[in-house]
Amino acid sequence: MPADSSFHTGVPGATVQNGSRKAVAVAALADVPREPGAPKPDPILVADDVTRRFGGLTAVDVKHVEIQRGAITALIGPNGAGKTTFFNLLTGFDRPDTGEWRFNDRSLARVPAHKVARYGMVRTFQLTKALSRLTVIENMRLGAGGQRGERLMNALFRPAWAQQERDNTARAEELLARFKLDTKRDDFAGSLSGGQRKLLEMARALMSEPEMVMLDEPMAGVNPALTQSLLGHVKDLREQGMTVLFVEHDMDMVRDISDWVIVMAQGKIVAEGPPDDVMANPAVIDAYLGGHHDAPLTEAEEQRQLAAAEAELEAEHAAAEGDGAR
Amino acid sequence: MDWGSIISNALRSVVGLETVIFAMAAVGLNVQFGYAGLLNFGQAAFVAIGAYGLAIMVFFAGLSLWVGLAVGIGGAVVLALLLGVPTLRLRADYLAIATIAAAEIVRIAFRSSTLREWTGGSNGITGFDGQFYALNPLSNGTYGFGPWRFSERLTWVLLVGWVLLILFCVLVWLLMRSPWGRVLKGIREDEDAVRSLGKNVYAYKMQALIIGGVIGAFAGFIYALGRAAVQPDLYGTELTFFAYTVLLVGGAARVFGPVVGAAIFWLVLSLTDNVLAQAINAGYVSSSIMNPNQVGQVRFMLVGVLLMLLMIYRPQGIFGDKREIALNAR
Numbered sequence: 125m126p127a128d129s130s131f132h133t134g135v136p137g138a139t140v141q142n143g144s145r146k147a148v149a150v151a152a153l154a155d156v157p158r159e160p161g162a163p164k165p166d167p168i169l170v171a172d173d174v175t176r177r178f179g180g181l182t183a184v185d186v187k188h189v190e191i192q193r194g195a196i197t198a199l200i201g202p203n204g205a206g207k208t209t210f211f212n213l214l215t216g217f218d219r220p221d222t223g224e225w226r227f228n229d230r231s232l233a234r235v236p237a238h239k240v241a242r243y244g245m246v247r248t249f250q251l252t253k254a255l256s257r258l259t260v261i262e263n264m265r266l267g268a269g270g271q272r273g274e275r276l277m278n279a280l281f282r283p284a285w286a287q288q289e290r291d292n293t294a295r296a297e298e299l300l301a302r303f304k305l306d307t308k309r310d311d312f313a314g315s316l317s318g319g320q321r322k323l324l325e326m327a328r329a330l331m332s333e334p335e336m337v338m339l340d341e342p343m344a345g346v347n348p349a350l351t352q353s354l355l356g357h358v359k360d361l362r363e364q365g366m367t368v369l370f371v372e373h374d375m376d377m378v379r380d381i382s383d384w385v386i387v388m389a390q391g392k393i394v395a396e397g398p399p400d401d402v403m404a405n406p407a408v409i410d411a412y413l414g415g416h417h418d419a420p421l422t423e424a425e426e427q428r429q430l431a432a433a434e435a436e437l438e439a440e441h442a443a444a445e446g447d448g449a450r
Numbered sequence: 451m452d453w454g455s456i457i458s459n460a461l462r463s464v465v466g467l468e469t470v471i472f473a474m475a476a477v478g479l480n481v482q483f484g485y486a487g488l489l490n491f492g493q494a495a496f497v498a499i500g501a502y503g504l505a506i507m508v509f510f511a512g513l514s515l516w517v518g519l520a521v522g523i524g525g526a527v528v529l530a531l532l533l534g535v536p537t538l539r540l541r542a543d544y545l546a547i548a549t550i551a552a553a554e555i556v557r558i559a560f561r562s563s564t565l566r567e568w569t570g571g572s573n574g575i576t577g578f579d580g581q582f583y584a585l586n587p588l589s590n591g592t593y594g595f596g597p598w599r600f601s602e603r604l605t606w607v608l609l610v611g612w613v614l615l616i617l618f619c620v621l622v623w624l625l626m627r628s629p630w631g632r633v634l635k636g637i638r639e640d641e642d643a644v645r646s647l648g649k650n651v652y653a654y655k656m657q658a659l660i661i662g663g664v665i666g667a668f669a670g671f672i673y674a675l676g677r678a679a680v681q682p683d684l685y686g687t688e689l690t691f692f693a694y695t696v697l698l699v700g701g702a703a704r705v706f707g708p709v710v711g712a713a714i715f716w717l718v719l720s721l722t723d724n725v726l727a728q729a730i731n732a733g734y735v736s737s738s739i740m741n742p743n744q745v746g747q748v749r750f751m752l753v754g755v756l757l758m759l760l761m762i763y764r765p766q767g768i769f770g771d772k773r774e775i776a777l778n779a780r
Contacts, residue, residue, distance in 0.1 A: 217642065241648035253643035255636050256777045265629070266636050267647050273629030274649070276657055280624045289629065314777035325643075332648055 145363050149195035149383040150398075156384075158397035158405075161188035168193040168336055168367050169214070169245075174223030175391075176209055183209045184220070185391040191336075196358065196368040198378045198399070201388035202412050207371045208250060210388065211340055215247045216240040228335070242269060244335035250344060250371075254321040256314025260305055263313050263324055264296035265289070267331025296331060303327045303357065319350035326357060337361055339370035343377055355381055375403070387411060451732050456724040458597035463720035465598060467676040469712045470611035471497075471669050475693040476700070476708030477618045478665035483694075484702035485626060486658035487638030489542055492533070492549030493693050495556040496663040498685035499525040500670025502560055502569065505680045509578035510568055515585075518578070519671060526667035529556075530660040538655045553687060561682035574681035582607075582675045604676075611672045615709065618665050623705045625661075634658055635703070699760060701767030710768055718756055722749035 156162050167190035176184040184206040191197050199207050212218035214225060216237035224233050227245050241247075255263050271292070272278050273285025300306040303323045308316060313324060322342060329337060339358065346354060358381055361368050372378050378385060378399055385402040387395040389411035395402055402408055463469065475493050482488040503522030507513045533552055537544040560569045569575070586606040593605040600608060625631050633654050636644040641651045674680045692715070700711025726745045729735045740748060760767075766775045 215646070217645070236650075237642075237645045238648050238650045241646055246648070247646050249642070249646070253640045253646075255639035255643060257639055257774050258632070258635055262632055262635075266632055266644070266649075269648050271629045274633055276625075276630055279628035279630035280621075282628070285629060312773060312777055315773075328647065 145194060145365070146359070146383065149192065149362065153192055153195060153384050153398065156192075156396075158395075158401050160393040160396055162190070162396050164190040164192040166193045167191060169225065169227050169369075171214065171225035172223065174210070174213055174225060175221045176206075176213055176218065177221050182391050184213060186210060186223075186388075186393055189386065189393055191367065191369055192384060193367050194362065194365060195383040196362050196370070196381055198382035198385045199369060199371045199388060200373070200375075200378055200385060200402075201394075204390075205388040205411070206391040207388050208340060209391075211247065211338060211371060214240075215245065215338060217247075241332060241334075244333075245338065246329045246332050246334040246336075247338035248322075248325045248329055248340055248342065250340040252318065252321040252325050252345075254313035254316060254324055256312060258313055259310050260300065260308045260313055260316070260324060261293065261296055261310060263328050264300060264331055265292050267328040268292040268295070269332045292331070299327045299330055304353070317347075319346040319354070322346055322354060323350070323357070326354075330361075334366060336367040336369065339368065341371050341373065343372060343374050351377070379403070451725075451728045451734075456721065456728065459724050460717050460720045461597040463716040464713045465608065465612070466716060467604070467608065467611070467672070469716045470608065470615055471673045471676070472693055472696050472715065473709045473712035474611070474615050474618065474669035474672065475666050475689070476696040476712060477615070477622060478662035478669065479693050479697050480662075480702060480704075480708050481622060481625075481634075481658050481665065482662035484697060484704070484707070485631065485638060486634045486655060487542065488538075488655060488659055488662075489546035490549045490659065490662065491546050491687075491690055492551075492553035492556075493662075493666050494685045494687060494689040495529060495549070495553035496526050496666030497670040497673060497689060498553075498556050498560060498680075498682070499529055500667030501674035501680045501685070502575075502670075503667070504671055504674050505575040505578045506568060508581065509575050515581040522667045522671060523664055526663040527660055530656070530663040534656045534659045538652055538659070550687065550690075553685075553690060557682050557685050560685075569682070570680075572682060574679055576679040579675050579678040607672065607676045611676070614668055614672070618668070619705055619709065626703075626705065630654075638703075695757060698767055699757070701769035704767070704769035707767060707769045714768070715753070718753055719749060722752045 152165050156164055169191040171186055171189050173188075174184060174186045175182060199210070201207050209218065213220045213223070214232070216232070216235055216239070219234060224231065226232065227240075227243060230243060232240055232243070232245070235243075255266070258266070271285065272288055278284040297306065297309070300309060303326070305320060305323060305327065308320065313321065316324060322345075326337075326339070326342070342354060342358065343351060355377060358368060358370070362383075370382075382399055385395075385397060385399050386393055387402060387405075387408050394411050395405045395407045397405065475497055478496065479490060479493050482490045500522040503525045504515070504518035507518035507521045508515060511517075529552070533545065533548050537548045559565060561572050562569075563571050565571070583603060583606065586602060588602040588606055590602055592599045592601060594600055626634070633644060633649050636647075636649070637651055637654055641655075645651045673684070696711040696715050697708050698711070699714055700707030700709065723745060726735070726740070726748060727742060730737065730740060730742050730745070764770075766772050
């Protein structure tokens with residue numbers, strides 16, 4: 125087992141003082157300009173000119189983007205903005221038409237998905253991919269990397285892999301306990317609820333000891349009771365030194381946990397910045413609402429719109445009364 | 451009706467040549483379909499390649515039995531690569547289409563009159579089994595006990611067949627309890643998830659296809675040697691579908707599923723065959739309803755009905771786990 129495995133096995137936040145990594149990440153990003161493609165002090169992932177076309181539609185057209193190491197970065201944008209496609213490109217699940225990106229200074233363009241995962245960038249999926257007819261613990265064991273027993277020639281000889289299997293099982297059980305899935309250890313993954321599957325998928329991804337975790341809509345289909353616990357687990361990833369990039373629609377979640385937000389619209393990155401800055405950014409409001417600011421994005425905006433609407437109603441009322449009097 | 455002979459024929463068929471052949475073909479399918487989820491609808495081609503590889507090398511090329519076996523195995527590996535390289539990166543259905551077509555291509559190629567010089571055309575090949583039976587340590591006579599009394603030739607081929615079958619079952623058991631087998635089962639469930647965990651899905655699928663194909667080729671060796679003949683039309687699509695039936699009856703992704711499935715399949719075929727034939731002879735079934743020549747077709751209809759009942763009341767097969775089927779419904 126790699127030496128740094130203790131990193132993932134400890135109680136969340138025990139190795140580092142609780143929340144301190146958030147402060148570090150926020151401080152590091154404080155002086156970064158709030159503009160698309162802004163350079164970061166310590167980027168783990170740098171992408172340039174990544175494009176992907178489906179026929180005439182340009183789904184992704186990202187000029188330049190950097191993801192800060194050790195921070196939680198949210199990738200948001202309206203439906204069809206190309207977030208998931210961009211995710212698929214970065215993780216090797218789709219091939220770009222053009223583009224270059226480097227993860228830890230290693231080029232990952234056109235590297236197959238399984239190698240991307242081996243280099244330490246592991247993803248989850250929007251539609252959870254629990255392996256239904258494997259038990260929870262088998263799902264977890266599958267996540268471990270570098271298993272000797274996964275080579276055909278070694279597979280036949282149990283002594284070649286038995287010890288490693290025991291170590292992986294021990295680590296899997298610790299992770300399951302952390303994610304409160306230990307009571308489900310020997311159940312089929314297919315029998316878990318939607319939220320538990322999300323937890324299992326995240327825990328399974330952690331078995332490979334990644335440096336960067338890519339979460340595609342971690343909150344989709346999760347009941348509110350589990351949301352808080354999932355949020356806590358995502359924050360834990362940062363506390364353990366991992367970098368997180370996630371796609372999400374739930375703005376409350378984005379506001380709550382992300383250190384930095386990247387906004388995509390129509391395949392392009394239109395804004396970047398800390399959550400509160402980004403949500404007040406007119407470019408973002410335009411991206412979401414197509415230039416018609418029907419729905420409020422901030423409280424002040426809400427107040428202003430309410431006042432405007434009331435004034436309008438009163439005016440109409442007055443006009444109607446005027447009509448009635450005539 | 452002679453129930454004694456009906457029962458004894460049925461019991462013989464449980465360990466008979468067909469049971470061994472189809473169990474072995476189904477063990478190969480089990481690796482591919484049961485564990486890795488690969489839809490190989492061309493198992494007949496792998497069986498045919500094994501049988502013909504052996505027969506052609508020994509009879510036409512005049513080489514030794516061992517060369518024939520090596521060529522059969524090599525042929526199965528090459529066929530798996532030919533089928534796998536273009537299709538295994540694509541969705542599962544492409545492999546299904548490619549394999550079912552390839553199986554027919556293989557059969558028709560062996561059957562073609564152009565290649566008659568090398569394959570014997572539609573008559574097939576005989577007279578290549580001498581070396582195999584020369585290895586038989588048993589002297590003339592019958593061996594076994596009770597209903598299971600066989601000639602020294604049949605005993606020899608059954609002995610070899612069952613030993614190989616048990617070895618393959620042990621091999622599958624060893625592989626599937628290992629982390630390698632776990633990756634395979636993961637691929638069956640969702641290959642993108644497995645890919646996202648850093649496993650080279652393509653390589654695993656290729657390995658499964660080759661292993662299953664080579665086991666299929668061994669079924670071909672036993673088929674050819676047991677019948678002392680190869681004939682192209684024995685390797686039609688029904689061979690593949692019988693093998694699937696055997697696998698599903700026994701329970702997919704269970705080590706002994708194919709063996710028990712094959713025994714039940716041929717037991718039921720033997721029973722229906724003998725009962726119908728004797729019922730007609732004894733006059734219980736009027737010849738206006740069925741004549742003896744129709745027994746062959748009717749027994750398959752009855753087997754079909756039995757299979758439907760099995761799938762309705764025990765969809766997971768004999769050994770399967772009902773909970774797994776319930777998961778599929780989600």
